[in-house]
Amino acid sequence: MGGTRAxxxxxxxxxxxxxxxxAMAxxxxxxxxxxxxSVSLAGQSVTAFTLCYALAAPLFSAxxxxxxxxxxxxxxxxxFILANSGTALAGSYAELLGTRALAGAGAGLFTPAAATxxxxxxxxxxxxxxLGLxxxxMSAGTVLGVPLGLLVAAGSGWRAALWLITALxxxxLLGVATALPPVRGAAAPSLRDRFGALARPRVAVVVTVTFTQTVASLGLYTYLEPVLHRVAEVDSAVPYLWVWGIGGVCGSFxxxxxxxxxxxxxxxxVTLLGILGGALALLPWTGAVPGLVLLPLLVWGAVGWAFVVPQQHRLLAQDGGAAAVGLNSSATYLGGAAGSALGGLALAHGLDARLLPLLAAGAALAGVLFHLTVAGRLTGPAPHLPDTAHGAGAADTTAAETPERNAS
Structure with a gap:
């Protein structure tokens, strides 16, 4: 099988x-x-997914x-398959949290390994x-899979949507197990190497900016349905999630x-992060004009997903890039976990859902200011990608993100 087909x-x-x-949103x-x-409490299942991805996946992958x-x-x-089957069968809130955490571990293992x-x-x-492909x-899953899953849920219940995800x-699994060619590359970095990469100023800046981006993007996405209900009196979020996903596919590629x-x-x-902050800041004011809310959603999806690619590319250019990219992967989902947890806490304490996008925009713009302030102090030319696989081969499993997502 050729590289492109693989x-x-x-x-x-x-x-x-x-x-x-x-689809969880x-x-x-x-x-x-x-x-x-409540919805805010159910939203903590997303926190369990993303937190387990961020913290458990690097340990397991090592x-x-x-x-x-x-x-x-x-x-x-x-x-991943076992976890989603468990979610579909969950009979209590505790079972929901446990199976979503397990699904996060599965996704955290797969997505970085696929990117490397x-x-x-x-x-x-x-x-x-x-990397864009x-x-x-993943972003195509938001365009096709998420609306399909929500349509199945509307007709047969949310558990049926989880069985659909299990089938995907x-x-x-069948394709990867039977058709993926051997992948050659350097040995995976140790946990010491992964966390030691934070001592490099360029790596620390990239990872921190990624964290702020996913607090904004993935954190807000978790509560997109109540936000849309308040902003534009939307009854069903399906077409709006579809538009967000279309933007994500375009941005990714x-x-x-x-x-x-x-x-x-x-x-x-940094340009994409600034555009994200602007789009989120405009979102609460679009409800007065029918259909206008689609514009910031499209832009949000596009720049939110596109942001991941240059961040990965920057880290792969570093010495020991695989370890650095693993940290970025964890930062992606740790930011998503923090954003969804804080958003749920804010809603539980009575914050108007219409104001959540403004808080998310503040997180994104804080990332821009941090980058412009700190990155400018780092002297010397940025390294270039060499002609090898940067240790992104057979054993390394920590290269990407998503979801966000973003993906989130």
């Missing part, structure tokens, strides 16, 4: 992950009603990395496109091409 196979798995991660009201909890990339991918998909494998399977000049698979995971052609991932990343 990357497309990895994108199929990312599609299942994207459907799972982002539309299922929270029904899940909460079924299990006897242990499993010696098994090889394909084994790690298969293991991750098996965990994609980088290793293509020539150096196509790495940006390969894998990320595009099973299809990805275009970002890789822009990185490859401009060679300026840092400038691209």
């Amino acid at each position: 990357v497309a196979l990895l994108a199929l798995g990312s599609f299942a992950m994207g459907t799972d991660a982002y 539309g299922l929270l009201p029904d899940m909460g009603a079924d299990l006897g909890v 242990v499993l990395a010696r098994w090889g990339t394909r084994t790690v991918l298969v293991t991750a998909l098996v965990v 494998a994609a980088v290793a399977l293509v020539p150096p000049e196509r790495r940006g496109r390969a 894998v990320l595009g698979g 995971g099973l299809a990805a 275009l970002a890789g091409t822009l990185v490859d052609r401009t060679g300026q991932p840092a400038r691209l990343a």
Whole structure:
């Protein structure tokens, strides 16, 4: 199987992950009603997913990395399938939290491994496109998988949507287990190497900015349905989630091409983050004009997903880039967990959901200010990607993000 076909196979798995991660925002009201909890409390199942992704996945991937990339991918998909089956069968809030945490661990193993494998399977000049394709698979899950899952939920209940996600995971498992070629590369970095990368100022800046971006983007996405209800009196979030996802697909694919052609991932990343902050700040004021709310949603989806690609590219250019990218992956979902937890806490204490986008915009713009203030003090030219796989091969499983998501 050629490199491009192999990357497309990895994108199929990312599609299942994207459907799972982002369909939850539309299922929270029904899940909460079924299990006897509020929407804000049900939203903490998203926090469990993202927090487990951020904290548990690096530990598991470091242990499993010696098994090889394909084994790690298969293991991750098996965990993902079992977890979503458990969510579909959950009879209590505790079971919901536990199975969503397990699903987060599975996604946290798969998505970074898929990104590192994609980088290793293509020539150096196509790495940006390969990363964009894998990320595009996840964002495509928001365009096709999320609306499909919500339509299934509307007709047959939220549990049926989880069975659909389980089936997608099973299809990805069969493809990866039988058709993925060997992936060669350097050994995976140790946990000491992963966290030691934070001592490098360039890495610390990138990872911190990623955290602020996902607090804003993934954190707000968790409560998009109540936000839309207050902003534009929306009854069903499905078409709006679809528009957000379409923007995400476009941003994912275009970002890789822009990185490859401009060679300026840092400038691209901070520009995208500034646009995200502006789009979120405008969102609460769009309800007065019918349909206008779609515009900031489209922009939010596009720049939110596109942001991940230049960030990954910057870190892969560092010495020991695989360890640095692993930290970025954790920062992505740790930010999402923090954002969804804080958003749920704010709603539980009576904050008008219409104001949540303004808080999210503040987090995004704080990331811009931090980058402009701190990054300017770092002297010396940024490193360039060498012609090797940057350690992004067989055993490393910590390269990407998503979801967000973003993806979130």
